[in-house]
Amino acid sequence: QSALTQPASVSGSPGQSITISCTGTSSDVGGYNYVSWYQQHPGKAPKLMIYDVTDRPSGVSDRFSGSKSGNTASLTISGLQAEDEADYYCSSYTSSSTLYVFGTGTKVTVL
């Protein structure tokens, strides 16, 4: 089971919007609405930001939103802030025996 494909880096200025893509296959991203997104600051554990493609856990800013089209899921961060600078990982349930696959990770830089 290969990792989901994400861009290595995305950057934006404060206040701008950025979008991170996460591309898989029909066995994972395209086959289930079980895509989740995680934010990870250096030296910290990942934090759940989006689950079930579009849903936000309580306490997560509404500047974070998720979507999916075919085999590609996306995370959009609106009104970019300095505190959003972190690594972001997508994850999906998969029909393979691996059960869960993560993305390659994207480093978000706030210029």
Added chain:
Amino acid sequence: QVQLQQWGAGLLKPSETLSLTCAVYGGSFSGYYWTWVRQPPGKGLEWIGEINHSGSTNSNPSLKSRVIISVDTSKNHFSLKLISVTAADTAVYYCARVPRNNGNNWFDPWGQGTLVTVSS
């Protein structure tokens, strides 16, 4: 508010067995899957495996022959053993909860992580 706290040896020699434990505080232990994820230094996340309160397990085929996941419901603990480690197993290991019994497939919350280094 559920919290996960993990511990275990941080420095191993090649061929030794990695052993980590994760304790669950402040929430129900049954009704969830409890999972292990690792992250090599500077790299991405890899799912290792999971267990539920009944002891039913699933693990990543790439590690399956070396992974043992167990549960102690009396203490609300679950544990990971990885046999015969090599330098390639050097990583930060995380425990996390998955509410898969309810048809949900996300990881939340996470433990604080344990850096395990394999070096001779």
